[in-house]
Amino acid sequence: MEHENFSSLPQKKLKKLIKETENMLEELKCELDKRKTHKQHEEIDHLEEYFEDADHNLTNLKKFIQRVINEIKK
Amino acid sequence: MTNISASEIKITSSDNLAFRIFQWLFVIFLIYLLITAVGMIGSGFKGATKGHATDLFAFATNPFMGLVIGVIATAMIQSSSTVTSIIVGLVAGGLPVEMAVPMVMGANIGTTITNTIVSLGHINRKKEFRRAFAAATVHDFFNLMAVVIFLPIEIIFHPLQKIAGFLAEYFVGGENLSVKGLDFIKPITHPVISLFKDLSKMISEQAADILLVVFGIMIIFLTIIFIGKLLKKLMVGRAKEIMHSSIGRGPVSGIFSGTIITVLVQSSSTTTSLMVPLAGSGVFKLKQIYPFTLGANIGTTITALLAATAISGPSAILALQIALVHFIYNFSAVILIYGIKGLRKIPLNSALWLARLASERKTVALLYMLGVFFVIPGLLVFLYELTL
Known part of the structure; x- marks a missing residue:
């Protein structure tokens, strides 16, 4: 359906549409990158918690071994 | 009311400043203790072996055995800084550099167990665990690959030992840049070393030297734990700033940031463990995580270099040589493996593959950890012995 619409469009209009779509795509990519970067900065703000988490090695290991034992039992 | 609050804030902030200054002074004291402890190990080991350190470590003439010692010792105490500092002390006390090189390489592998254990904390969420486990094991695969490439070359041609030896001689024994004239370490460490020597003699005259080594190891172990804990608190703000500024700047910036953060917190395990929840x-x-972990490999070499400053006299060159081996090895591994696109992808793809398997079956993760850190090193020794 859309294809038919495009085929009826004049070349000039088609070129204009392509340019607009390309610009829109660029803006969308920029917005996506901006959001990703923002999220990364937010994540780094939790660094204190991650420093704390790094100290809980043995608890992690205990939980993990329990999980493996359960998996083997199944 | 507002004035009272403001003055309260002022008092609190000045208290904070005083506390921070106290914490920094304590860090300096701990570094002093670390350096002194390395000196204790050097002195005690020299006395205990009476120039026969090679005989005592005869079992480690097999480089794979040296590698296994490094892997297992570091995996057990979860601190490559402690192990490399002890190695520096042992080299100063007579352990041949050639035997110590595989141990340093092993320490590099052993230290990767810490962030792998940290990644196990994400076990309850499958996707999260897969990503976290991949972020942890990319460091393992990189360090394993570095050993696979560099150890055979080192066994045959000794390039790391030779380059480090040349540089150590240049820095310590050279005419222009001699540290001999600036040896301020010995006068400040000597009183504490003597104190522990006397204490060891009081406990047992015969085993005094061995006791001195044991005291040195214990002090290194404890000081590195406390330095790590203090620096984590003192440096978390700076680490945040560095990480914020490295976002979107590419891998070289990531490597550089990983190096700086590791130097600041004096622990590669801390840096690599921080990357796990981020991933x-x-x-x-x-x-994005991969370059940070490689920076951690480079940054961690600062501890051994610091430890090497503890040694003066003829052993100083050897102590600095092994510390430089650690640095050159890690730096070259990053340049070689990360620099070549084909090689760079191997640890990445291996980590992704293993993480996929481990997220499906948790037993795979357990087998992997036991295999890499304990079983495979043992098998390597066995195979090497068979070929002799």
């Missing part, structure tokens, strides 16, 4: 949340891609 686990899915906000950071494995490709």
